[in-house]
Amino acid sequence: MRRTAGPLAVLPLLLIAACGSDGTPSQGATGTASASATAVPSPVASASPMPTVSGSFGSKATVTLPAGQPSGQFVVNTVIEGEGATVAKNDWVTVNYTAKDWTTGKDLTSSYDSGQKPQLYQAGSGQLVPAFDQTVLGKKVGTRLLVVAPPTAGFGSTGSANLGIGGGDTVVFVLDVVEDLPQDSTIGGTMTQPPADLPxxxxxxxxxxxxxxxxxxxxxxxxxxxxxxxxxxxxxxxxxxxxxxxxxxxxxxxxxxxxxxxxxxxxxxxxxxxxxxxxxxxxxxxxxxxxxxxxxxxxxxxxxxxxxxxxxxxxxxxxxxxxxxxxx
Missing domain, CATH: 3.10.50.40 (Chitinase A; domain 3)
Incomplete structure (x- = not known):
């Protein structure tokens, strides 16, 4: 319940601010991550050349870049197939991530870094860059994804100063799908009622x-x-x-x-x-x-x-x- 006006209003999402100080790759006014002027390409499972990924689900991944320039394709590759619930549009999904700028070769902020948090967002709602927003749809909890995001699926021609991503850079993400909550989720179990003098x-x-x-x-x-x-x-x-x-x-x-x-x-x-x-x-x-x-x-x-x-x-x-x- 918000403190000021609008108790009937939808509670504000916390991840729509632009590339926040916590380093999460959100889209917004500064360093806009959307591809509003250019259509997001359809993802493919592989391209040449391709980065390689090592490490286990639930820990920071090691991303090794290949020789050569990115193909320019939007790649979504399943590294580890999960066995949990399947993510549907508008589900609340929790994702840990590792990131690397292919254009510069620099490692970017990871949710596994000290002081960082997983990314929590509504899948497919358009509030994050397509590399996050779209790639988890239809995937199961426990899945690790390798995502190669060209500018049209990432941070566009403006990049993100907060994240150290230049305009036109291709970014590689490794996403671990940790949790999925449909919007109709609720708590089950036998309830213990409050004292009789309370509701x-x-x-x-x-x-x-x-x-x-x-x-x-x-x-x-x-x-x-x-x-x-x-x-x-x-x-x-x-x-x-x-x-x-x-x-x-x-x-x-x-x-x-x-x-x-x-x-x-x-x-x-x-x-x-x-x-x-x-x-x-x-x-x-x-x-x-x-x-x-x-x-x-x-x-x-x-x-x-x-x-x-x-x-x-x-x-x-x-x-x-x-x-x-x-x-x-």
Whole structure:
């Protein structure tokens, strides 16, 4: 839930900024990575000459460049075939990557480098360079891909100053497909209900859960109340991570739903613990484990305070049920 205006708006994606400071190869205004003026070529499985790749899935790859100039073709070659779920368009996919500039021979930032993170994005949505955006479609989790991206499938004629890629450079990526989450993903398992004086929750499968406010209702709590309905077995959420979540929010006063990821496309990405969300989310989600379903009862001081937000009146206590599907 965003901290400022628009509780009903789709939560903003975090990876559309241009070639961000974290080194991820996102496309955007500076160092635009799209091929907007030139059609993206259809990928081929091999070309001559071809780089070679060594190393195992889940570790930084070693890319060896051949003698000679790139062919100019967009190459997507399966180095290791995975056995997990198949990536479909608009799925949230997590990808680790190794990168090398074929034109200069320089190694580029890798998600395996110290301080770097995997790339999390919606496959096939057009928000990243085609070398990332399109290549994972139809591939299975556990797959390692060798991608040779000419400018039309990479960083175009402008390159990326942030990543050290010149205009017209051909870039080689090795992509490890780590995780895939369809937009209708949700947390399964038997739920433990909150205490009787807090809202109760009914699971509705691949639909928004039903949240029932206690009869009366009683006076709302003045402090944040956190109830773990399903305890996930993943790693604890850390401040600054990007989460993929399903969520539904209702008003304590009358149980009216005012927002739900289910009403605008399904699972959403957001960044937690950085002040971009309401304080109740930052405080209530950091430290929870991935795979958990959590109920948060958020008093006004940790929500929108005395500022009305669309269908949320001023000084409202808010109730959320949040599925933590992924954290990167």
């Amino acid at each position: 109760q929750v009914k699971d509705n499968g691949k639909a928004a859960p039903t949240i029932t406010i206690p009869p009366g209702p009683p006076a709302p709590p003045t402090e944040l109340k956190t109830s773990v309905l399903v305890k996930g077995d993943g790693k604890p959420v850390q401040s600054g991570q990007t989460l993929v979540v399903q969520y539904t929010g209702v008003l304590w006063a009358n149980g009216q739903q005012f927002d739900s990821s289910w009403s605008h496309g399904g699972a959403q990405a957001l960044q937690v613990g950085t002040g971009s969300l309401i304080k109740g989310w930052d405080q209530g989600l950091v430290g929870q484990t991935v795979g958990s379903r959590v109920e948060l009862v958020v008093p006004p001081a940790l929500g929108y305070g005395d500022k009305a937000q669309s269908s949320v009146p001023a000084n409202s206590t808010l109730v959320f049920v949040i599925d933590i599907l992924e954290a990167v």
